[in-house]
Amino acid sequence: MQTRRPAGGLESEVLAALWAADRPLTPGEVSDAVGGELAYTTVQTILTRLHRKGAVVREQAGRAHAYRPVIDDAGLAAQRMRAMLDRGGDHAAVLTRFVGTLTPDDEATLAKLLGAPAPAPPGDRPADEVDS
Amino acid sequence: MHASVYLPLFIAGLFGLTAPRLALRLPPAAATWLLSVGGLIAAAGAAASLTLLGFTLVAQAQPLAESGHWSITALRHEDPVLAPVAAASIVAVLVLAVRFITVGVRRACALLAAHRLASGLPPVGQELAVLDDPAPRAFAVPGRPGRIAMSTGLLRMLRRDQRRAVLAHERSHLSHRHHLHQTAAVLAAAANPLLYRLPAAVALSVERWADEDAAVTCDRRSVVEALTGIATDTGAPRRSGVILAAGANDVQRRVRALQAPVARLSIWRVALLVGLLVVAVVAVREAAQDTERLFELAQAAYRSAHR
Numbered sequence: 001m002q003t004r005r006p007a008g009g010l011e012s013e014v015l016a017a018l019w020a021a022d023r024p025l026t027p028g029e030v031s032d033a034v035g036g037e038l039a040y041t042t043v044q045t046i047l048t049r050l051h052r053k054g055a056v057v058r059e060q061a062g063r064a065h066a067y068r069p070v071i072d073d074a075g076l077a078a079q080r081m082r083a084m085l086d087r088g089g090d091h092a093a094v095l096t097r098f099v100g101t102l103t104p105d106d107e108a109t110l111a112k113l114l115g116a117p118a119p120a121p122p123g124d125r126p127a128d129e130v131d132s
Numbered sequence: 133m134h135a136s137v138y139l140p141l142f143i144a145g146l147f148g149l150t151a152p153r154l155a156l157r158l159p160p161a162a163a164t165w166l167l168s169v170g171g172l173i174a175a176a177g178a179a180a181s182l183t184l185l186g187f188t189l190v191a192q193a194q195p196l197a198e199s200g201h202w203s204i205t206a207l208r209h210e211d212p213v214l215a216p217v218a219a220a221s222i223v224a225v226l227v228l229a230v231r232f233i234t235v236g237v238r239r240a241c242a243l244l245a246a247h248r249l250a251s252g253l254p255p256v257g258q259e260l261a262v263l264d265d266p267a268p269r270a271f272a273v274p275g276r277p278g279r280i281a282m283s284t285g286l287l288r289m290l291r292r293d294q295r296r297a298v299l300a301h302e303r304s305h306l307s308h309r310h311h312l313h314q315t316a317a318v319l320a321a322a323a324n325p326l327l328y329r330l331p332a333a334v335a336l337s338v339e340r341w342a343d344e345d346a347a348v349t350c351d352r353r354s355v356v357e358a359l360t361g362i363a364t365d366t367g368a369p370r371r372s373g374v375i376l377a378a379g380a381n382d383v384q385r386r387v388r389a390l391q392a393p394v395a396r397l398s399i400w401r402v403a404l405l406v407g408l409l410v411v412a413v414v415a416v417r418e419a420a421q422d423t424e425r426l427f428e429l430a431q432a433a434y435r436s437a438h439r
Contacts (some may be wrong), residue, residue, distance in 0.1 A: 009299065012260035012280065016295045019262050020287045035292060055255035073254040074264035074284060081263055081271065081281055084249050090242035094311055095271045095281075110360050113387050 010034075014046050015055060015069060024059050024066035137184055137213075137419035140177035143412040145326040147174040151405055152333035156385070158402065159395045160341035161308075166405050167337060168313040171320030171330045177412035178324050179228065182221045184419050189218035191427070197434075206433035210426055228323055235322035239315050243274065246311075250275025260299070262287065270298055278306035293354040297346045301355070304345035310338040336382050340389050347390060356390050359383060 017033035018025055025033065031043045047067050050056045056067045085092050151170060155163035188211045191197065197204045250273045253261035261281045263269065268286035273279045280302045287295065305311075317334035321327045346355045360383060389395070 008259050009303065011258060012299055013296060015258065015260050015262065016282065016287055016299065017292065019284055020290070020292075020295065022288075033292060035296075050258075053255065053257060055258050069262065070255065071264065074262045077253045077261045077281065078263040078265045078283070080249060080252055081261075084245060087245070090238045091245055094239070094242045094246045094314075095273055109384060110387060113384065113391070114356065114360070 010038075010042070010046055011050060011055075014043065015050065018056060018067060018069045019074075024061065024068040026061055026064045026066050028064070030067065134212075134418070134422055136415040137181050137422070139415035140174075140181040140412040140419075141326075143408050143415070144174040144178035144324050147171070147405070147408055147412075148324075148327040148329055150408075152329045154401045154405060155333055155337055157395060157398065159397055160337050160344055160389075162397055162402065164310070164313050164334060164337040164341055166402065167330055167334045168316035168320075170405055170409055171327050171334075172316050173409045174412060175320040175323040175327055177409075177416050178326070179225065180416045181419065182225045182228075184416075184423050185213055185218055185221035186225050187423070188213045188426070189215060189222060191430075200427075200431075201434050202427055202430035203433035203437060204430075206430040207426070210429050228325075232319065232323040236319055239318060243311065243315070246273055247275040249273055250277070250279045253279050253281060259303075270302060272302040272305040272310075274306065274309070274311040280306070290358065291354075293350055294358040297350040297354040297358040300346040300349040301342045301358070304342035305338065308338075308341065308345075310341070313338060336385060339382060339386055343386055343390055344394070352390060356387055359390070360387060 013034050014030055017030055021029070021033060027040060027044045027047055030047065031038050031040055034043065047056065047065075051058050051067065054070070055073070056069055058065045058067055060066075081095075084095065147170065151167055155167050158166070188207065191200065191202065192204050192207055194204070197207075253273065255261070259277070259280055261273075261279050263281055263283045265283040266285040267283060268289055269281075269283040270286055271281040273281055280299060282298065286298070290298065313334050314331065317327075317330040321330050343355055343359065346358075
């Protein structure tokens with residue numbers, strides 16, 4: 001589906017796509033991962049910009065370049081975020097968070113809302129994650 | 133002093149009770165503004181009432197009466213506020229002021245820390261900061277500019293349209309400064325316990341607001357799926373493992389809101405809430421004028437006694 005994107009939003013999507021992949025991606029693969037409607041040259045431009053800013057690393061992959069995100073950045077970011085969350089109280093509260101848990105009952109209700117029978121029984125679903 | 137001085141207290145209670153319900157039936161942006169700014173106005177009105185009530189007793193203190201040149205006897209005689217009521221008001225004003233200041237300082241510190249975090253999260257200069265964390269997490273970090281933080285665990289779990297939905301959702305939180313609305317609600321509730329439901333109501337409203345924004349940018353189904361962690365793309369729903377919301381009740385409300393036709397701005401609901409607040413403001417004005425007249429009388433009595 002064709003969508004509107006804010007300025008700078010494309011860089012986020014490209015970065016997110018690189019992280020979602022488990023190996024370095026060529027511009028063509030990034031284009032597929034972000035959404036086919038993006039022109040190859042647009043993706044190329046964004047990747048070059050991200051590379052210049054030091055947000056991604058470039059590797060030679062055959063005749064093309066392949067890009068992967070900088071692991072150290074994510075480690076450091078996770079550490080800083082954890083430090084903020086560990087302060088608890090308002091410090092944790094001002095970071096709007098989006099991950100929580102549902103009980104199987106809630107899940108069944110939601111499935112009903114979505115207009116279909118209940119999803120997989122509680123046994124074989126992935127463990128729920130709550131922010132500590 | 134007339135009954136108008138008690139009206140803002142009554143209105144704060146009524147607003148605290150009805151506004152969260154009415155807001156659910158309004159478009160989320162309007163609901164958020166009404167709850168946050170309205171809450172502050174309601175809290176300020178109630179605080180003004182308590183202050184006016186309490187002041188009638190404080191003003192009977194000898195040193196204050198001396199410096200203000202009013203007659204304590206006249207005040208006591210003319211003032212219809214019972215001493216216990218005035219005394220209770222003084223206590224309430226003091227306790228609530230301390231609460232308000234404490235909560236305000238704590239929030240300000242937290243927001244400052246968030247700003248520092250936002251400017252320090254690598255890669256600097258990028259909107260998205262990825263956290264090396266297998267657990268699915270996503271945050272909006274307010275700052276100048278604000279940052280979106282998503283864990284590697286979450287990114288690997290989502291499809292591309294869901295990734296886009298989450299990015300759009302969090303971007304909405306940042307661009308509309310939802311943290312300030314939250315702060316307003318928390319402060320209003322601190323200043324007046326009758327408004328204790330506002331923070332949760334604003335939290336839900338801003339989530340709905342961000343959901344709607346995400347649904348404009350992406351398709352509605354992706355938002356619902358990213359929200360519930362229940363994928364419906366194959367017909368039968370199946371869990372995809374991520375729930376992008378803090379509470380199950382809220383998720384249900386938000387999914388319902390996403391599925392329902394877009395809420396229209398109902399003039400009468402807005403008018404009802406705005407009307408309540410206007411009455412509160414007018415009542416405070418009335419009460420202030422009453423108080424002024426009372427003190428003019430007491431000052432006249434003082435002058436004639438000291439002639």
